[in-house]
Each structure stands twice: as structure tokens, then as C-alpha cells.
Amino acid sequence: MPTDAPTDTSQRTHDLVIAANRLPVDRVVDADGTQSWRTSPGGLVTAMEAVMKGREGAWVGWAGETGEAPAPFVENGLHLHPVPLSQQEVTDYYEGFSNDTLWPIYHDVIVPAGFHRSWWQAYRTVNERFARAVADVAAQGATVWIHDYQLQLVPELLRAMRPDVRIGWFNHIPFPPVELFAQLPWRGGILEGLLGADYLGFQRSADAQNFVRACRQVLGLTTKGDTVTVPGTGSRRARVVRASAVPISIDSAGLEALAMTPAVQERAAAIRASLGSPKVVLLGVDRLDYTKGIRHRLKAYEELLAEGAIKPPDVTFVQVATPSRERVAAYRQLRTEVETTVGRINGQYGELGVAAIHYLHHSYPREEMAALFQAADVMLVTPLRDGMNLVAKEYVTCRHDEGGALVLSEFTGAWHEMHQAFVCNPHDIEGLKQTILRAIHTDAKDKRRIMRALRRRVSEHDVQLWAKRFLEALATAPERPSAKDRATS
Incomplete structure (x- = not known):
């Protein structure tokens, strides 16, 4: 004791x-x-x-x-x-x-x-x-x-x-x-x-x-x-x-250097290949917490599939849900609900060898996360309430190629610094669906311009400046x- x-x-x-x-x-x-x-x-x-x-x-x-x-x-x-x-x-x-x-x-x-x-x-x-x-x-x-x-x-x-x-x-x-x-x-x-x-x-x-x-x-x-x-x-x-x-903020210089290593870039390419080389990879990375809006995100994705707006294998969704507070009843219930929804979506919209959602319930080292960020065409950061959400800043930092698109909840602290992102209200499922589609279909040139602005903001306001x-x-x-x-x- x-x-x-x-x-x-x-x-x-x-x-x-x-x-x-x-x-x-x-x-x-x-x-x-x-x-x-x-x-x-x-x-x-x-x-x-x-x-x-x-x-x-x-x-x-x-x-x-x-x-x-x-x-x-x-x-x-x-x-x-x-x-x-x-x-x-x-x-x-x-x-x-x-x-x-x-x-x-x-x-x-x-x-x-x-x-x-x-x-x-x-x-x-x-x-x-x-x-x-x-x-x-x-x-x-x-x-x-x-x-x-x-x-x-x-x-x-x-x-x-x-x-x-x-x-x-x-x-x-x-x-x-x-x-x-x-x-x-x-x-x-x-x-x-x-x-x-x-x-x-x-x-x-x-x-x-x-x-x-x-x-x-x-x-x-x-x-x-x-x-x-x-x-x-x-x-x-x-x-x-x-x-x-x-x-x-984050150590943007250190993370960008990691993301630019050949090993991480090779791993990013391997991830896309392992997913079947889809045209669009959607990615969510969260602790498995009810504040992160994972259930709302899955609902929006399921409705887009049901409406035929997107479909595998052209589009796939990877959701990393890091285990969290599993002794607390609300978190155990959340895990059951999320995994039930993932199973239903894959059962209805997946095909043999083609999953609609790749659900990963464990944590990853920084190198793997940097590769996942580079492999993702659209990053979904859609909490219902969040103090900051550093995942949004990590994603744009890893996109040294100026590719990708960030869908960001207006209820994160990050939104106050990253207004250029594709902003959404995660409670508004229809609005969230339209924001995801805009992030997918916006012209590549416009998305690069947005990403440049986001990356500049994060690099100029890094963790050292915060401290x-x-x-x-x-x-x-x-x-x-x-x-x-x-x-x-």
C-alpha cells in the first residue's frame, strides 16, 4: 500500500x-x-x-x-x-x-x-x-x-x-x-x-x-x-x-524529419498497397473515447455507403482506436457499440477481400503513425468536444508532400488555429457527410493551397513556442x- x-x-x-x-x-x-x-x-x-x-x-x-x-x-x-x-x-x-x-x-x-x-x-x-x-x-x-x-x-x-x-x-x-x-x-x-x-x-x-x-x-x-x-x-x-x-502544439520539426525518412515513406506506400491501392483512403485516429465522435463518424460513413456516394474498393476507411479506460463502464459500452457498427458495415458493404472499414483497436509507434498519415487522403478529426487534438497537427506536419485533406470538428481547440481545414459540426450527420465529400472531391490544387497554410501555422506555432x-x-x-x-x- x-x-x-x-x-x-x-x-x-x-x-x-x-x-x-x-x-x-x-x-x-x-x-x-x-x-x-x-x-x-x-x-x-x-x-x-x-x-x-x-x-x-x-x-x-x-x-x-x-x-x-x-x-x-x-x-x-x-x-x-x-x-x-x-x-x-x-x-x-x-x-x-x-x-x-x-x-x-x-x-x-x-x-x-x-x-x-x-x-x-x-x-x-x-x-x-x-x-x-x-x-x-x-x-x-x-x-x-x-x-x-x-x-x-x-x-x-x-x-x-x-x-x-x-x-x-x-x-x-x-x-x-x-x-x-x-x-x-x-x-x-x-x-x-x-x-x-x-x-x-x-x-x-x-x-x-x-x-x-x-x-x-x-x-x-x-x-x-x-x-x-x-x-x-x-x-x-x-x-x-x-x-x-x-x-x-507538437514538435513539428522532429515529426516532419521522421515523416521524410525513406523507411516511413516506403511504409506509407506499403500501407496503401495492403489496402488494395484504393483511390481514397479515409483515416481516423483516436483514443476510444465517447468525446471523439467515432460513432457519429461511422454513421456518416455508413450513410454515404448506403447512398452510393462512395463505395469500396475505390474508397476505404481506416479507424485506429487506441484502448482507453477500459475499466470505466461508459468506455466498455462505447467499445461494444463501435465494434458492432464496424461489423455491420463490413457485413453489408464489404466484399470478399475488400473491407469497407479496417478497424484497429491498439496503439502504434510514431513511425507507423507517420506512415499512416502519409497514406491517408482524408484525415477525419471529428470530436464532439476536445481541448486541442494534436492528431490534426500531426497529420498536416507529416504531409510534407502537401497532399491530403483535413476534416476538422469546430469543437476542437485545433479549429481555432486551423480555420482553413474542411470544418464540420460532427453532431450534424448530413453536414459531416457533405464535408467528407468536399474533402474528397475538391481540386488537388486547392487542397495543396489549404495544406500549405495549415502546415505553416503548425510549424510556426510549435511545442517549443508553446512552452x-x-x-x-x-x-x-x-x-x-x-x-x-x-x-x-
Whole structure:
């Protein structure tokens, strides 16, 4: 069972500390019993891996295994400090409160949220453990960068332990309107936890505004523009917390270099050949999550087949659905629904040796994904709600040939940066069908012009610029309210 005792305070401390639910690595055990660590898949890890290059720092997170945590270790020059979680805490803090309470509320309540006091208590307990772990490894005056919705209480908990450090928090998912956020019985505690930070970064301006508005309406705090005034209590002085948009991006230069390697380009050609060399390859790449709009996408595709607007073998659809949170009931139900739909479509519209849909329920390494992106004529990024969606940026980066077309949901953070894409409302099935057809049939010259604009935007606003903007905003965040704000707080 995990212990809440602090780690050895004689260990090395760091000027930059990252805190996230997971460490950026997974343990791998080979057939002969040899153990090693492998970089984890996922947008956060990929983004922060690029950010941490050339920066010496520590990363605090869960190693992915229940029970006693591994001892701190160094991997690829990064000092990793595992935080222990028991199986019950994984059930209550992670699967429960994080993904069955917060995730639905923060994604427009696409499925109902569950409210359980035991889950909230586990969430508090684990956040306290993370805060202590960060406090142990942060040097005097260190910069601490906390990530995402699983750790929303850490900023205030850490501030109480270490008022000397600079605290930033970044939200990788949407932050909901106050009308949805207010459903949370523990809404005040979450806001107070976040207000322990000096600076809060969000994917979209609307998310930052939702947070500021929640502080005003739920906590009754004074707000002005993108700032919230936190009154002083006891010996603690009044503070000003800033919240603004800093949209995340990718390591575009590194991914483009990978995509241009002969091995990846050869693999892309092999993928198309293995699919029967169709005229058009449609591609979806998502975690198997109800927010990603996979069922809506399949419905649109099935109707296009039924109407004869497209048909195999000229057109085929590849859907990569990475396994996700399979212990949560809503995700198990989603998998059943998706696989049932795929089977029905293939049974009705496929032929011997010609599948209408190629459904792949596992993850792939970056090299394979880069090849898939180059093999796809139309990329379908159609979530019902998404903080950013880095797949859209990865696709256009891999299309160094300026080919392809991106169909993009207007409910992604990416849409705010990539207006030139073929934009859709995934709830509008008829509109989604017409957008897919436009992406297929638009003149190649016009599609190249669109792709050039998308690629330029992503390359100019890469992950390094994102990190630079966030850290600069954190370094310059206001510390004290003005005399006028103090008078009205």
C-alpha cells in the first residue's frame, strides 16, 4: 500500500519540476525477465518530451503500477520521481473522480457524471501525495509546472507547503461553462485548489474565461480581464492569479524529419498497397473515447455507403482506436457499440477481400503513425468536444508532400488555429457527410493551397513556442493586487 511519508529530503532538488498524473514512461518486461522503461504514448508525453530536451528537471507522476512505487530514477536525462497509488486509489481517484466525474462535466456532459464522496476523498488524498512529492524535489524558488485535471488541488496544497516556488498549471482538456461546472458538489474546493497557482494556462480563450467566470460566480471573487484577485488570509497576503489561453502544439520539426525518412515513406506506400491501392483512403485516429465522435463518424460513413456516394474498393476507411479506460463502464459500452457498427458495415458493404472499414483497436509507434498519415487522403478529426487534438497537427506536419485533406470538428481547440481545414459540426450527420465529400472531391490544387497554410501555422506555432509562452507567462504573472483591487476584494 502507498505511504504518505515524504521521500528522502536529502535527494537532489531541481529548478524545474513537472507534475502530471503519469510519468512519461512505462515499464517493459521482456521474455527473459529483463525490465526496462519505454516512452509512453500520448500527447502530453510527446509534447513535454520535446520541451524538456536541453532542460534538466524532474518529473513527478505515477508509474502505472499499483502498490509501492519504484525508487526515483533517471531516464533519457530526466529525473523521474514515481508517486505510489493503491488499486483502490486507481479505482476511486483516477477511474472514478477524474474520469467518471470530472471528464464528463468538462466535456459537455456527453455522458452523465457520477458523484461519490469517497471518490472526492481519494482525489484529495492523492493530490496531497503529489504535492508533497513535488515539495520534496523542488529547489528553493523553483518553477513547478502542474498538468491537467487529475491534479487540480495540487497548486494550493503545494503553495501551503512551499510558498517560495513559482506554480503554473496547464489544462489539456476544456474547462466547462459555469452552468456545467456548478453541478460539481466540490466546485469550490477545485477552484480554490487551482487558485494556488500563479498562472493558469488553457487551450482556448473561452476555457480561461469560463474559469474566471466560475471564480466570480461560485467563489464571489473579484475578477478583472484575465485575472482573479485572491484575498489575503492570516499571514498570507492577497494575490492576483492570471488565466489565459496558451494552445499546445507538437514538435513539428522532429515529426516532419521522421515523416521524410525513406523507411516511413516506403511504409506509407506499403500501407496503401495492403489496402488494395484504393483511390481514397479515409483515416481516423483516436483514443476510444465517447468525446471523439467515432460513432457519429461511422454513421456518416455508413450513410454515404448506403447512398452510393462512395463505395469500396475505390474508397476505404481506416479507424485506429487506441484502448482507453477500459475499466470505466461508459468506455466498455462505447467499445461494444463501435465494434458492432464496424461489423455491420463490413457485413453489408464489404466484399470478399475488400473491407469497407479496417478497424484497429491498439496503439502504434510514431513511425507507423507517420506512415499512416502519409497514406491517408482524408484525415477525419471529428470530436464532439476536445481541448486541442494534436492528431490534426500531426497529420498536416507529416504531409510534407502537401497532399491530403483535413476534416476538422469546430469543437476542437485545433479549429481555432486551423480555420482553413474542411470544418464540420460532427453532431450534424448530413453536414459531416457533405464535408467528407468536399474533402474528397475538391481540386488537388486547392487542397495543396489549404495544406500549405495549415502546415505553416503548425510549424510556426510549435511545442517549443508553446512552452516558451507558458513559462514566460508564469514568470511574469502578477503577484500582488493593485491598491484598487485590494480595496474591492
